[in-house]
Amino acid sequence: MNKIKFFVKTIITITVVVSLSMLLHKVSANSIPAITAGTSGLPKTDVVDISSNNGEVSINDFQKMRNYGIKGVVVKLTEEKTYRNPYAAKQIANARAAGMVVGAYHYSWYTTTASANAEAKYFTDYASSLNLPKDTLMVNDLEDTYTKQNNVTANAIAFNAQVKAAGYSNTVIYTYPSYVNETKLDFSYIGTNRVWMAQYPYAPSANDLWNTIYGMWQWNSNTSFPGVEGTFDVTVDYKNLLVPKTQTNSTDGTYFETVNGKVYYYENGTQYINRFYSNWGKMY
Known part of the structure; x- marks a missing residue:
């Protein structure tokens, strides 16, 4: 997702400002290791998130990501x-x-409950x-x-309530530890x-x-998938918030999965919801 920004305030000279900015950028880039999906000994890559920076991302690219464990994609809709x-x-x-x-996901800019409501409505x-x-x-x-x-917690509560009021009950908040520590953001309204949480170990x-x-847990923002252009944020889904809780695959690539009590059946690139199919000699 949009990464943490660095701000340098100085009154000395433009040259110093530019030099400090370049140094901070270099430190930031070096602090996040470049990861190649499929490398042994790493946390799971259950989920990637993408935005317009990634372009369309082809079906073939997503299929390659599936080969490295990716089961869910979170797409940026609005800002x-x-x-x-x-x-x-x-x-x-x-x-x-x-x-x-x-x-x-929606990249938030709100600073009041009114603007939080407005952004949530724009999102939904x-x-x-x-x-x-x-x-x-x-x-x-x-x-x-x-x-x-x-009032960061009150604003987050307002955003969450407005999203649910639009009928979207499956809500999540994305943030990072220093944001929580600085603002005292309280998760009791939504649950841990x-x-x-985004935090990138070296x-x-x-x-x-x-x-x-x-x-x-989003554990890296600089992961490449062999055969896919660009780098991606990768996440392990501890509580199965996005990835399927149950998945069965057949030899021909047709499969079904159960998420939040609904059965999703995939065949030839088409998703069917809560429908029954006879496949492989069994009823699902």
Whole structure:
């Protein structure tokens, strides 16, 4: 998702400002290791999140990601009340065609309960126009410095309530530890199982998992998948918030999965919901 920004304030000279900015950028980039999916000994790669920066992302690309464990994709839909991801419809369609479970996120800028309500409505309006089902995982991406207000919890509560009022009950909040520490963001309104925490260890390891008290942990933002252009944020889904709880595969690539009590059946790139099919000699 949108990464933590660095701000340098100085009154010395423009040259010093530029030099400091370049140094901070270099330190930031070096602090997040470049990861290649499939490398042994790493945390799971259950989920990726994408935005317009990733372009359309083809069905073939998503299928390659599936080979490395990716089962869910969270697509950026909106930001503030002025931006809609123009690739969202195609990204969603391609992810589904590759057999992925799709969620959506909004990058928040709100500073009051009124603006939180307005941004949440902007988010759900676009989700509805894209025909996203009401059980779609809907994420409040709360990380921007601009949002760090004394009333940050009240604003987050208002955003969450408005999303649910639009019929989208499957809500999650995304943030990072220093944001929580600085703002005293309180998760009691949504529960720790509904928190998606971003924190990037310099040496990630499957034997040293972080943030296990939360629903999901985004553990790297610089992961490449062989054969796929660009790098991606990767997440382990501890509480199965997005990835299927049950999945059965056949030899011909047709499969079904159960998520939040609904049966999703995939055949030839088409997703069917709560319908019964005779396949492999059995009824599902």
